[in-house]
Amino acid sequence: MSTATTDRRPAPSAASPDEAVAAPQVDVEALGAQLLGRWRDMRLAARAFAADPRMAKIEGLPVPEHRARVLEQLKTLAAEADVLRAFPTRLGGADDHGASIARFEELVAADPSLQIKAGVQWGLFASAILHLGTPEQQDRLLPGAMDVSVPGAFAMTESGHGSDVASIGTTATYDPETQEFVIHTPFRGAWKDYLGNAALHGVAATVFAQLITNGVNHGVHCFYVPIREVNPDGTAGAFLPGVGGEDDGVKGGLNGIDNGRLHFTNVRVPREDLLARYGQVAEDGTYTSSIDSPGRRFFTMLGSLVQGRVSLDGAALNAQKLGLTVAVTYGNQRRQFTGASDTDEVVLLDYAEHQRRLLPLVAQAYAGTYAHHSLLDLFDAVFSGETDTPDSREDLETMAAALKPTSTWNALEALQVAREACGGAGFMAENRLTGLRADLDVYVTFEGDNTVLLQLVGKRLLADYANDMKGIDVGGLARFAIEKAADTVLYRTPIARAAQAFADQGSARRSAGHLRSEEAQRDLLTDRVETMVAEVAQALRPAQKMSRDKGAALFNEHQHELIEAARAHADLLYWEAFTKGLGEIEDAGTRQVMTWVRDLFGLHLIEQNMAWYLINGRLSGQRARTVTSYIERLLRRLRPHAQDLVDAFGFDAGLHRAPIATGGERERQDEARDYYRRLRASGDEPVSEKSMKKKAGSKR
Amino acid sequence: MSTATTDRRPAPSAASPDEAVAAPQVDVEALGAQLLGRWRDMRLAARAFAADPRMAKIEGLPVPEHRARVLEQLKTLAAEADVLRAFPTRLGGADDHGASIARFEELVAADPSLQIKAGVQWGLFASAILHLGTPEQQDRLLPGAMDVSVPGAFAMTESGHGSDVASIGTTATYDPETQEFVIHTPFRGAWKDYLGNAALHGVAATVFAQLITNGVNHGVHCFYVPIREVNPDGTAGAFLPGVGGEDDGVKGGLNGIDNGRLHFTNVRVPREDLLARYGQVAEDGTYTSSIDSPGRRFFTMLGSLVQGRVSLDGAALNAQKLGLTVAVTYGNQRRQFTGASDTDEVVLLDYAEHQRRLLPLVAQAYAGTYAHHSLLDLFDAVFSGETDTPDSREDLETMAAALKPTSTWNALEALQVAREACGGAGFMAENRLTGLRADLDVYVTFEGDNTVLLQLVGKRLLADYANDMKGIDVGGLARFAIEKAADTVLYRTPIARAAQAFADQGSARRSAGHLRSEEAQRDLLTDRVETMVAEVAQALRPAQKMSRDKGAALFNEHQHELIEAARAHADLLYWEAFTKGLGEIEDAGTRQVMTWVRDLFGLHLIEQNMAWYLINGRLSGQRARTVTSYIERLLRRLRPHAQDLVDAFGFDAGLHRAPIATGGERERQDEARDYYRRLRASGDEPVSEKSMKKKAGSKR
Incomplete structure (x- = not known):
């Protein structure tokens, strides 16, 4: 709904909603444009493609047919949908990484299986060649x-090792006699597992293995390995000699993808097929690398994986927005139980509990979207080479490790609440909510298990703290923070940059002021992160003087607090990004409403962690009560804008395809009301026994 | 693992775990027997049947095949599985309601679709005839x-009305000329919807409609209506004249059930097919009923629906226990990342965060199981006629309305956490977690939407409070509490009975004492319910003097608090039931460990609601910190018993069928360790570049 013709009063101050315009309106179109962000045209084109019926997920399709359909869709994408922008211009791409991710994120609306199949093909398989191969290998x-x-x-990934890539068992041993690598799976736990394209469609693989030459293990490297014959019609045939595998079978979701297992029995690949950008083996078996430290080399090689996390963050946000659009739209139409009058039933979204369940999730989706813009900007800057420094790479890794867990868990929550808010209708597959939730489920453990990622963020926060406290005895914690950093490079630069990157943070110690004010929210959220990190750091100080096993035990005792600190950090990133986004809204009415949304987001976070604020003396019991009552006021204020707020997400009926959110419910109700109106008018309406008895009773 | 031969010290006091035996053991067999409860043999027989491969869910089966398989399974159940115990002895049943529900609850382990299909056939369709029909109708x-x-x-249920049954639109108008009822669907919103057996297999239906005779609407009654022809082979044929409908299509789960919609165009059924136990229409159209009040009659007729809620509570607990068995077993075998040593990786369940995520859910499943025993006892007492008073019926309704939401939401949480705790392996359908979660999803909104049920509990709490405060001006709230009670009879008797029924409650105002003590936990949990209810009651007092719409608005403002109060009440029911169950454990070691489990459950509840205790001055900040640190101590204490605690659930490999929890993971790891051990012993192990560099560095 455009509000171009609406009468509006002057812009209010963002920090004082009470002095604001009386009845602000949301400029849905302008807000929608802001949400689409920097790669707006790319996203709109991708959404148009996602709305193409050829791309739609058909619910209930048997697994083999779903897999075949998604393979066809993938080929259609390659041919028609401009999906190769991340690749080199000389090969037909555009060297345009941010645009490529933006486009990819929108595919989730069509079918998450298609999104992830595309992610496997271009974001992982081809991307390994792009990022780990030499120019010659790229061309070939x-x-x-x-x-x-x-x-x-x-x-x-191997069956025996998920997130711990450094420990994989597959070996690639160089044989100087034939100048080949021998790829070998030494035991069942080293089978490659959960690989998209492995069960049926893949004819090659980028295989990660321990590179061994001249008796030395140089750590994990990547090899290009053909795995299946190619049939005359271009489809995948039988496994090549030495290659074996099996189908992972039915999964909890994403059944359009043929995940499977692979194993190798002394499979020989030519020396030239070690993807050799960061490590080379000469004819005689001599190993050389431009990166001297094996640890640093490992993290560098795995660095391109961050794009998976970045894109899952955006996709998970899109899934939330789609689900919330369906639930809020239905909640604005569906009526249940009579309220103030005998004849008119109440619209679901007028129930306070319904608002309580849905509107904070809408606010959260907004916050996540603004945070994602910052993440994608940083990603593009790094991958385009614009600011590709070790520091910015590390900031990117950390921000992705904080945001991907947040948005993927939020997506499961939002889709579940949305489904419950739609009752039995929400359980019908045609309304998309259950299918999206099932498909998104694995987003919380793949591309880095959420808990493992948050622990990495926590370690980075600790390392930064140690760095800030130089000279103070925090060696013990730094040691653990650095030692345990698994497959990313989250160490040795101040985390504060990640938040400061897109916020004028100000002093976290500023006096609290009014709870509703922006400053008060910022102070409370910032203070919590800083205090939690400092507490864990202090608790870990004794680790320095401990044996390895005792130190590990001490670390383990504080694992939960560390992960909670990382969550608090992600909360702060969300809030800062939202506040920055708020500052960029020009329309006064929209800014007013969005200030309420931001306040709802911030105060809801504070309410959720209220025990911490009370225990640590940051809020009094009296103040705590005002948080809850202000949240309730915000919900009432936002209720009339709920539809505008989800409409601005831009997931229209063509994209969400949910029959319950396309007006059918409203039509049915209008028909029912007409029926009863005509019945009353006709004089044929039966008298209710109840009302007869009431009348009889009152006459007595 | 039996502990019969284990040396044990004398029994500790349940309230003081610190003075307890040094290394208590769980008597898994005895604990398992307690968990099976009163209908142990019935449950064991049902589990044996659920483990029959013919009953197993085949993951990924296309919807039509899954539906056909479940129909066959249903017939097998009828023929072989002693499932008709709830029906009259004269018709081949056993008039044994508790046993029947206990057996039914165990079917969920085979396939929730089979459970719910059985629930539709016997628990709803046949049950309507049983409870609403006359003896003649039952026989026929x-x-x-x-x-x-x-x-x-x-x-x-109708498309336009879910939980609000009183407002359905379908009419049954008596025609004295032909002595028939005319069943009619007046508009699209009055189509019957989400009905199991409606899409394909049903040949009759028990149809709820507004009974209209002589121009008076006597409210909702139930009619027996044939809907399809029966083919010569006994299968369902075409719709009968005037009946129509459609398939609900694919759902988010339970796809073994053919849910669908039905509508009726002036379908005539004989006068004799009004199920006439509570209301009859004479030949001339005169309506009579043994229950004078239309409202009371409505609630009485719907009273038998409570058995659906009771059985879903038990089924949801079984699903939790199955899922947690898989996750804890896997967590005890799966290793990931090295901890204290370079070669040995850490078992997942040794990570503090893994314990934090899983063990409180195990405690919750225990609490729920004990609470379910109380519920099922009460159900059996009411339905057997042993104590079938209006008061006990109301207590049963209220307890079911409190426990069904709790256990069904807990099931979704437990299954999701279990799935995430198993990483990618948890996403494989063969490991059951995703399928169970998808199937159980709808349990939170069907047979009474969880939020609606909790609101009913809240109203009952309010009504009891008003009753207790007689003479004080609380008329306004009583009015709303009574008016809004939808499809149950939750009013006008003291709720306290529900908790006291299985607990010597003592004084809630007793001084708090040590937090770990049983009394302190009870006081804190009880105080919270009482205070919350009193606060809502006070807030609603002005409603008495308000217009209807203003009163409704005031009630709506406090809806969230009322629902929270109902949740707190359910928490207390759980805790009291657990404590009662604890008192019945004879083995000292088992009682010791189970005391820790109960304390974990109680303190975890208190931790989750810590903000409330702090804001209301029930706990100091210092005390609050001790809750968290004691929870952490409990987790460490319980960790060695985790496997015993899930083994006692009795969901062995034959029932859970999850490959990851049957030792395969351990075998793979043993094989991998053997490989590395042999490699080291052989002297052929490649040197790692990392360790070479370290050595070189230290020589310099």
Whole structure:
């Protein structure tokens, strides 16, 4: 709904909603444009493509047919949908990483299986060639991966090792006699597992293995390995000699993807097919690398994986927005139980509990979207080379590790609450909520398990604290923070930058002021992160003087607090991004309403962690009560804008495809009301026994 | 693991775990027997049947095949599985209601679709005939419903009205000329919807409609209506004249059930097919009923629906226990990342965060199981006629309305956390977690939407409070509490009975004492319920003097608090039931460990609601910190008993069927360790570049 013709009063101060315009309106179109962000045209084009019926998920399709359909869709994408922008211009791409991710994120609305199948093909398999290969290897191997004539698997994870990539068991031993690498799976736990394209469609794989040459293990490297024959019609045939595997079978979701397992029995690949950007083996077996430290080399090679986390963050936000659009729209139409009058039933969204359940999730989706803009900007700056420094890479890793867990868990919560808010209708697959939730489920554990990622963020926060406290005895904690950093490079630079990058943070110690004020919210949220980190750091100080096992035990005792600190950090990132986004809204009415949304988000966070604020003396019991009562006022204020707020997400009926949110419910109710109106008018309406008895009773 | 031969010290006092035996052991067998409860043999027989491969859910089966399989399973149940105990002895049943529900609850382990299909056939369709029909109607209509020669739908819910049954639109108008009722669907919103057996298999339905005779609407009554022809082979044929409908299609789960919609266009049924136990229409159209009040009659007729809620409570607990068994077993075998040593990786359950996530859910499943025993006892007492008074019926309704939401939401939480705790393996359908979660999803909104049920509990709490405060001006709230009671009879008797029924409650105002003590936990949990209810009651006092719409608005403002009070009440029911169960454990070691489990449950509840205790001055900040640190001590104490605690649930491999929890993971790890051990012993192990560099560095 455009509000161009609406009469509006002057812009209120963002920090004092009470003095604001009486009845502000949301400029849905302008707000929607802001949410689409920097790659707006790209996203709109991708959404148009996602709304193409050829791309739609057909609910209940048997697994084999779903897999075949998604493979066809993938080829259609390659041919028609401008999906290769991340690849080199010389090979037909555009070297345009941010745009490529933005486009990819929108595919989730069509079918998350298609999104992830595309992610496997271009974001993982082809991307390994792009980021780990030499220019010669790119020229030779990328074209087939790009045009999907070579569907490929990304063979990193093993059955025995999920998030702990450094410990994989697969070996690649160099044989100088034949100048080949021998790829070998030494035991069942080292089978590659959960790989998209492995069960059926893949004809090659980028295989991660321990590179061994001249008796030395140089750590994990990546190899290009053909795995299946190619049939004359271009489809995948039988496994090549030495390669074996099996189908992972039915999954909890994403059943359009043929995940499977692979194993290798002394499979030989030429020396040239070690993807050699960061490490090379000469004919005689001599290993060389431009990165001297094996640890640093490992993290560098795995660095490109961050784009998976970045894109899942955006996709998870889109799924939330789609689900909330369906639930809020239905909640604005569906009526249940009579309220103030005998004949008119109440619209669901007028119930306070319904608002309580849905509106904070809408606010959260806004916050996440603004945070994602910052993440994607940083990603683009790093991957375009604009600011590709070790520091900015580390900031990117940390921010992705904080945001991906937050948005993927939020997506499961939002989709579940949305489904429950729609009752039995929400359980019908056609309304999308259950299918999206099932598909998104694995987003919380793949591309880095959420808990593992948050622990990495926590370690980075600790390391930064140690760095800030130089000279003070925090060696013990720094040691653990650095030692345990698994497959990312989250160490040795101040985390504060990540938040400051997009916020004028001000002093966290500023006096609290009014709870509703922006400053008060910022202070409370910032203070919590800082205090929690400092407490864990202090608790870990004794680790320095402990044996390894005792130190590990002490660390383990504080694991939960560390993860909570990381969550608090992510909360702060969300809030700062929202506040920055708020500052960029020009329309006064929109800014007013969005200030309420931001306040709802911030105060809801504070309410959720109220025990911490009370225990630590940051809020009094009296103040705590005012938080809850102000949240209730905000819910009432926002209720009339709920539809505008989800409409601005831009997931219209063509994209969400949910029959309950396309007016059918309203039509049915209008028909029912007409029926009763006509019945009353006709004089044929039966008298109710209840009212007869009431009348009889009152006459007595 | 039996502990019969274990050396044990004398029994500790349940309230002081610190003075307890040094290394208590759990008697898994005895604890398991306690968990099976009063109908132990019935449950064991049902579990044996659920473990029959013919009953197993086949993951990924296309919807039509899954539906056909479940129909066959249903017939097998009828023929072989002693499932008709709830029906009259004269018709081949046993008039044994508790046993029947206990057996039914165990079916969830086979396939929740089978459980719910059985629930539709016997718990709803046949049950309507049983509870709403006259003896003559039972004799005539029950046999076909019992032996599934007449698959039937329970046609109550309409597209336009979910939980609000009183407002349904379908009419049944008596025509004295032909002595028939005319069943009619006046508009699209009055289509019957979400009905199991309606899409394909049903040949009859128990249809709820507004009974109209001689120009008077006597409210909702139930009619037996044939809906489809029966083919010569006994299968369902085409719709009968005037009946129409459609398939609900694919759902988020339970796809073994053919849910669908039905509508009626002037379908005539004989006068004799009004199920006439509570209301009859004479040949001339005169209506009579043994229950004078239309409201009371309505609630009485719907009273038998409580058995659905009771059985869903038990089924949801079984699903939790199955899921937690899989996750804890896997967590005890799966290793990830190295901890104290370089070669040995850490078992997942040794990570503090993993314990934090899983063990409180195990404690919760225990609490729920004990609470369910009390509920099922009460159900059996009421339905057997042993104590079938209006008061005990109301207590039963209230307890079911409190426990069903709690256990069904807990099930979704437990299954999700279990799935995430198993990483990618948890997402594989063969490991059951995702499928169970998808199937259980709808348990939170069907048979009474959880939020609606909790609101009913809240109203009952308010009404009791008003009753207790007689003479004080609380008329306004009583008015709303009574007016809004939807499809149950939750009013006018003291709620306190529900908790006191299985607990010597003592004084809630007793001095708090040590937090770990049983009394302190009870006082804190009880105080919270009482205070919350009193606060809502006070807030609603002005409603008495308000207009209807203003009063409704005031009630709406406090809806969230009322629902929170109902949750707190359910928490207390859980805790009291657990404490009662604890008192019945004879083995000292088991009682010791289970005391820790109960304390974990109680303190975890208090921790989750800590803000309330702090704001209301019930706990100091210092005390609050001790709650968290004691929870952490309990987790460490319970960790060695985690496997015993889930083993006692009795969901062995034959029932859970999850490959990851049957030792495969451990075997793979043993194989991998053997490989590395042999490699080291052989002298052929490659040197790692990392360790070479370290050595070189230290020589410099």
